[in-house]
Amino acid sequence: MLDNFRRSTFRHGIHPEEHKDDTRDLAIRRFPFAPTLLVPLSQHLGKPAKVVVREGQEVSRGQTIAEADGFISVAMHAPASGVIRKIGRVPSISGDLVPGVYLEPYPASTQEVADGEPCRLETATPDDIISAIQRAGIVGLGGAAFPTHAKLKIPEGKSLDTVIINGVECEPYLTTDHRVMLEQTDDVFMGLRYLMKATGAGRGIIAVEANKLDAVETLRKACPADLPITVEVLQVKYPQGAEKMVIKALLDREIPSGGLPLDVHAICVNVATTAEIGRLLPHGQGIQERVVTIGGPGIVKKGNYRIPIGTPVRFALEQVGVTDDMTRVFLGGPMMGPAVSSLDVPLTKGTSGITAVTRAETGAHGERRIYPCIRCARCVDACPMYLNPSQMGILAKNECYTEMAEEFHLMDCFECGSCSFVCPSHIPLVQYFRLAKRMLRKTARPA
Amino acid sequence: MKLSRTLQIASSPHVSSGASVDHIMYHVVLALLPVVGFAVYAFGLAAALVIFTATASCVATEHFLNRLNRRETPVSDWSVTITGILYGLTLPPALPLWMVVIGGVFGVGIGKYLFGGLAYNAFNPALVGRAFLQAAFPQAMTHWSEAFSPGRFTDLPSSTLTIPMAEPVYDAVTSATPLAVMKFQNATTGVPELAFGLTSGSVGETCAALILAGGAYLALRNMLNWRIPVSILATVAGLSFLMNLIAPGEYASPVFMLFSGGLMLGAVFMATDMVASPITNAGCWLYGLLIGALVVVIRYWGGMPEGVMYAILLANAVSPHIDRLIQPTVFGTRPENGEKKDEQEGTA
Numbered sequence: 001m002l003d004n005f006r007r008s009t010f011r012h013g014i015h016p017e018e019h020k021d022d023t024r025d026l027a028i029r030r031f032p033f034a035p036t037l038l039v040p041l042s043q044h045l046g047k048p049a050k051v052v053v054r055e056g057q058e059v060s061r062g063q064t065i066a067e068a069d070g071f072i073s074v075a076m077h078a079p080a081s082g083v084i085r086k087i088g089r090v091p092s093i094s095g096d097l098v099p100g101v102y103l104e105p106y107p108a109s110t111q112e113v114a115d116g117e118p119c120r121l122e123t124a125t126p127d128d129i130i131s132a133i134q135r136a137g138i139v140g141l142g143g144a145a146f147p148t149h150a151k152l153k154i155p156e157g158k159s160l161d162t163v164i165i166n167g168v169e170c171e172p173y174l175t176t177d178h179r180v181m182l183e184q185t186d187d188v189f190m191g192l193r194y195l196m197k198a199t200g201a202g203r204g205i206i207a208v209e210a211n212k213l214d215a216v217e218t219l220r221k222a223c224p225a226d227l228p229i230t231v232e233v234l235q236v237k238y239p240q241g242a243e244k245m246v247i248k249a250l251l252d253r254e255i256p257s258g259g260l261p262l263d264v265h266a267i268c269v270n271v272a273t274t275a276e277i278g279r280l281l282p283h284g285q286g287i288q289e290r291v292v293t294i295g296g297p298g299i300v301k302k303g304n305y306r307i308p309i310g311t312p313v314r315f316a317l318e319q320v321g322v323t324d325d326m327t328r329v330f331l332g333g334p335m336m337g338p339a340v341s342s343l344d345v346p347l348t349k350g351t352s353g354i355t356a357v358t359r360a361e362t363g364a365h366g367e368r369r370i371y372p373c374i375r376c377a378r379c380v381d382a383c384p385m386y387l388n389p390s391q392m393g394i395l396a397k398n399e400c401y402t403e404m405a406e407e408f409h410l411m412d413c414f415e416c417g418s419c420s421f422v423c424p425s426h427i428p429l430v431q432y433f434r435l436a437k438r439m440l441r442k443t444a445r446p447a
Numbered sequence: 448m449k450l451s452r453t454l455q456i457a458s459s460p461h462v463s464s465g466a467s468v469d470h471i472m473y474h475v476v477l478a479l480l481p482v483v484g485f486a487v488y489a490f491g492l493a494a495a496l497v498i499f500t501a502t503a504s505c506v507a508t509e510h511f512l513n514r515l516n517r518r519e520t521p522v523s524d525w526s527v528t529i530t531g532i533l534y535g536l537t538l539p540p541a542l543p544l545w546m547v548v549i550g551g552v553f554g555v556g557i558g559k560y561l562f563g564g565l566a567y568n569a570f571n572p573a574l575v576g577r578a579f580l581q582a583a584f585p586q587a588m589t590h591w592s593e594a595f596s597p598g599r600f601t602d603l604p605s606s607t608l609t610i611p612m613a614e615p616v617y618d619a620v621t622s623a624t625p626l627a628v629m630k631f632q633n634a635t636t637g638v639p640e641l642a643f644g645l646t647s648g649s650v651g652e653t654c655a656a657l658i659l660a661g662g663a664y665l666a667l668r669n670m671l672n673w674r675i676p677v678s679i680l681a682t683v684a685g686l687s688f689l690m691n692l693i694a695p696g697e698y699a700s701p702v703f704m705l706f707s708g709g710l711m712l713g714a715v716f717m718a719t720d721m722v723a724s725p726i727t728n729a730g731c732w733l734y735g736l737l738i739g740a741l742v743v744v745i746r747y748w749g750g751m752p753e754g755v756m757y758a759i760l761l762a763n764a765v766s767p768h769i770d771r772l773i774q775p776t777v778f779g780t781r782p783e784n785g786e787k788k789d790e791q792e793g794t795a
Contacts, residue, residue, distance in 0.1 A: 016462055172462065244778065257779040318450045327455045334461040341456050361462070362455060371468040371524065372566035376721045377672065377728075378466070385778040390726055391770075409777045417460035424466040425566075431458040 007210055009235035010248040012384050014418045016172050016238055016335065018211060023175045023295050026303045028183055031289075031319065033080045033105040037310030038090040038346035039065070040100040044139040045146045046072030048099055057084045062113035062285050065101060068134050074147045075137040077286035079308035080105035091344045093331055100346075103310065116284030121193055126152075129198040129281070137286045137349070138277060142166060142177075142241065142270035143332055145350030148277070151267050152198045158262045163195050164250060165206040167215065167271035168234065168241035171333025174353045176291040179304045180272045181208070181215035185222045188271060190278030192229065195269060203228040206271065207246050209236045238335060239416040243268045245384050257412050272352075287349060292316075298326030298356030307347055314343035316354055325358040335417045371425035379419035379429060385412050389419035389429045396432035401439050410436055468565075471670045472525035478661035479532050479716065486651040490540035490592065491599025493607050494650045500544045501535030502528060504551030505576075512560045526565050527555060533716055534573035536651025537709060537756070538580070541592045541617065543609035546584055550576040570763045571720045574756050581756070587615055591647040593622040622647040625707045626752040629699050641706035652709040662715035671719050674728055678735020679714040679742070680705060686743040698747055710742060713755035723763040730766075730773040738762045 042048035049066035059065055059078040066076040082105035090100030119132035133149040140146045154160055165188065169177040181188060192204050208216050210233050219231045234240055234249050244255050246268060253264035261267050276287060289309060295302045300321030307316060313329065330337035331351050347354075379389035387409055395404045404410040410433060419429040487495045509527040510520045522528070534554055538547060554576020559568045581588050592604060606615035625636035625646050640646050646653055665671035683704050690698040704710070718724065718738055725734050738758045745754025 014464070016464075248778075254779045254781070257777060259779065314450050322450065322452070326452065328457065328461065329454060330459065330461060334459065336459050337461070338459060339454070339456045339461070341454060343450065343452070343454075357461065362457070368463075368467070372564075374468055374471075374566045374721050375724075375726050376471070376670075377726045378669070380726055380775060383775075386775040387777060388726065388775055391774075408774075409780070412777055412779070421460050421462065422464050422466060424468045424471055426463070426467065428458070430460070434458065 007233055007235040008249050008252075009237050010240060010245040010384055012382055012386065012418075013237040013239060013245070014382050014421055015236070016421060018236070019172045019295070020175050020178070020211065022302045023173075023293050023304055024178055024212075026175075026179075028179050028291055028304045028306050030111065031305045031307040031311065031316070033109055033308055034311045034315035035104070036085070036312075037079050037082075037103045037105065037308060038100055038312060038344075039076055039079065039103060039310040040090050040092060040098050040346065040348060041066055041076060042098060043076070043145060043309070043348040043350060044074050045144070046070070046074075046150075049073060049076045051087055051101065053084050053087075053101070055084055055087055058082070059084060059103070060114055061109065061111075062116070062288055064135075064286060065103075072147055072150050074139055074149070075135050075286060076101075077137055077288050078103060079288040079310050081109040082106050090346060091342055093338050093340065093345050095341055113283075113285050113288060116286070118284040119194075119281045121190075121197065121282070124197070126198045126200065129194050132281050132284075133194075133198075133277060135286065136277070136280045138273060138280070139349050140270050141272040141276065141290055141349060141352065143336070143350050143352055145348070148269060148273055151261075151269070152195065154199060154262065160199050160262060160265055160267060161202050162251065162266045163192065163199060163201040163204045164246060164266055164268040165192060165204060165271050165274050166241060166243070166246055166268050167206055167208045167212070168246055169212070170209060170236075170238045170241040171335055171337070171353070173295045173355045174293045174333050175295075176293045176304055176352050177271050178212050178215055180275050180291055181212070182218055184275040184279065185218055187275040187278035188219070189222065189224055189227070189229070190282070191274035191276070192278070193227065194277050194281055195274065196227070199267065201267075203230070205229070205250055206231045207234055207250055208232070209234050209240060211236045239384055239418065242384065242414060242416060244414070257409065290347075290349060290351070292347060292351060293353040293355075294320050295353065296355040296357045297361060298323050298329070298358050309349060310346045312343065313340055313345050313347065313354060316347065317343065317356065322356055323358060325360070326356045327359050328362050329354065329356045335421070336415065368426045370427060373425055373427060376424060378422040378424065382418040382422045384416060384418065385409070385414070387413060389433075392436075393427050393429045393432055396436050399439075401436045404433075404436055405440055410440075413437075468526075469524045472529055474668060474670055475529050475665060475716075476525055476532065478664050479529070479536075481657045482536060482651050482654065482661060482712070483532060485654045485657050486536060489594045489653060490650055491596070492601075493540045493592070493599070493604050496544060496603070496607060497538050497540060497542060497547055497650055498532060498535035500547045501538065501551050502531030504548040505531030505534060505555045505572075508552045508555040509560065509564075512556060513564075521565055524565060527559070530555060530559065530572045533712075534576045536712060537573065537577045537649050539588060539591055540650050541590060541604040541606045542580075542587055543606050543615045545609065545611040546580060546587060549583075550580040553579040566722050568722055569767075570760055571717050571723050574717060574760055577756055578760060589627075590617060591622055591624050594647050594653065624648045624752065625703070626746065629703070629707070630746075630752040635699060635703050636707070638702050638706060641703070646707075649709060649712075652712045655706050655711040658711040658715050671715075672721075672724070672728070672731050674731040675719045675724060675735045676714040678732045679718060679739045680710070682736050682739025683710065683742055686740060690743070690747065704743070704746070708746075708753045709755040713759055714738070717755075718759050718762065720763075723766055725766050725769040725773065727770070727773050727775055730769045733769055733773065734762055734766060737765060
């Protein structure tokens with residue numbers, strides 16, 4: 001207990017129940033191929049990838065099916081060997097149909113992945129590594145899905161001293177990063193070598209929360225002596241996995257409002273992303289699958305699974321089984337994960353978990369009485385960005401969106417949901433803020 | 448078998464801390480119960496009747512007004528119960544019950560409902576009710592009966608049951624409050640008597656120890672911002688220490704100032720009304736400072752012996768302005784941010 005208080009962390013934040021015990025000790029298992037895989041062309045922030053296959057074409061697992069279109073874009077690879085059935089639109093979590101590829105795996109498709117042109121650590125230049133990461137289709141696997149290579153290109157006039165590997169995983173239920181750190185320890189360090197060579201950073205820090213001490217021990221034991229790398233333990237607190245919070249906790253530096261980690265001479269890469277870099281680059285392969293925690297009280301066979309990209313949520317849930325009283329499914333953890341409206345939605349590179357809960361968890365939660373704001377200040381004390389959610393909630397209710405942005409820094413809100421979590425009046429604060437941002441974007445767009 | 452389900456859609460977060468307004472309010476009521484118990488013990492039947500009448504009149508007023516406007520009655524959120532109990536605790540024990548009712552109706556009707564109900568009251572409704580009585584019935588509001596009088600559990604003061612609009616007749620032994628004694632006779636009362644409530648005064652303001660215990664309970668449960676009482680008490684102690692140093696004979700000592708009158712009850716339970724106090728911690732320090740300073744000024748130089756009520760009401764009025772003045776400094780907006788680290792990191 002006392003030990004936990006001595007560990008560094010950021011200010012404010014919350015302590016939701018962790019619910020990680022069900023899956024933390026379960027080794028990663030492979031998943032079969034679904035009858036049809038739906039691969040969206042935009043699983044990342046930035047421009048969608050350009051398709052380089054045609055309908056009816058046979059592809060082998062790991063083959064590039066779409067190439068990056070511009071710098072802020074990454075390639076897509078075939079998650080299985082099979083036939084491209086259709087190039088059209090696929091369902092997405094937002095409810096929109098988005099451009100994508102329907103791939104029908106061969107019944108006998110193996111897990112074997114064909115090697116491409118390797119990117120050798122010893123001989124590659126920083127630019128070689130950056131373009132190899134882009135070609136491998138690597139994006140932030142923590143959930144944000146920002147193309148990783150785009151972070152590594154240091155613009156003129158900026159400098160970098162620290163690469164932070166983010167193994168915080170602060171969302172309840174999720175244990176994918178935890179398992180990756182335990183099972184792919186060598187991949188993590190290999191990936192970190194690539195990252196440090198690409199950026200020229202002087203040191204690397206792997207940040208882990210104190211609820212994963214076994215991973216800390218494993219990483220410290222395997223830590224190569226020739227690299228300036230440390231493994232740091234942070235206090236358990238949500239939302240420490242957010243880039244701004246983990247940098248604040250480790251280095252006590254605040255990313256300026258509207259700025260990037262590079263403004264404080266650091267970059268932050270998710271630990272599973274790092275492991276993928278270390279696993280794929282030496283073989284010239286691309287991302288065809290990712291580790292996903294399927295958990296929550298609505299799931300029968302909870303666990304950590306390595307699932308092909310494009311697997312529909314329905315297929316994944318059929319494999320693990322759901323309870324009869326399962327009522328809500330969301331992708332990711334319960335704090336930030338969007339709820340699934342259709343089980344046809346496919347898993348993408350940014351999906352770190354599928355969590356299914358029952359009425360027991362959500363029933364009361366959805367039907368709670370909403371009181372007016374009594375100004376108890378719990379949201380003010382929880383907000384990791386030091387905003388005033390109470391005041392912004394009142395403004396949002398009165399549709400004063402411009403005032404929220406101009407006077408109360410609405411745009412600094414990264415929607416962690418801590419304010420809604422603590423509010424005793426049950427005011428949907430972060431939900432209001434999402435709406436407000438959307439309304440502002442709408443009006444800002446020229447007619 | 449094709450899996451098919453009716454899915455609930457909701458925007459995240461999908462979990463919550465489980466806190467709720469009625470839960471917080473209920474715990475404030477719990478924290479007040481020991482104070483109520485002691486009040487009845489010290490002042491007997493009269494105190495019990497005053498507190499009961501005060502609470503009942505406040506609850507009934509809120510219920511009736513909401514029904515009148517065809518709104519769902521909000522009394523189940525416990526907030527008006529707190530108002531009622533607090534209001535009762537600030538009254539003199541022998542106050543005629545019809546006056547208690549009038550103050551309760553005024554406090555909740557004007558001080559709370561007219562402003563928009565829970566969460567919209569600019570002033571603490573309990574104090575609004577009391578302030579109204581202070582202005583309307585100044586004599587009755589400064590008539591103090593003695594604590595621990597022998598017949599307190601069997602006999603009622605004759606003033607308690609005065610018929611409405613009639614002049615109350617007092618028969619009980621009257622006694623001046625320590626603050627009045629200080630103000631008008633310049634004599635001080637011992638600290639143990641003050642801290643444990645062995646003096647005369649309002650129904651619930653006399654036992655500092657129980658009030659502080661209730662406040663500590665709420666502060667530990669994060670249901671009360673401890674900075675407000677600490678700031679008030681520290682300011683009162685600091686200012687009176689200074690004045691006492693300059694002219695010890697003329698100004699009461701810090702200890703006497705802290706433990707006499709309604710300061711403890713006001714600082715712990717009244718000033719901390721979340722709705723009427725600032726939202727930032729820095730704002731709360733300032734708000735407490737303001738209340739503390741006003742209390743000292745009114746007690747030392749004002750016409751009345753006690754000033755906690757007016758100090759809090761005035762600070763309530765200033766509280767929105769404090770919020771305008773003091774907002775949290777948003778992450779990453781401090782000008783020097785990030786740069787100070789540069790020399791020690793030494794990167795090129």
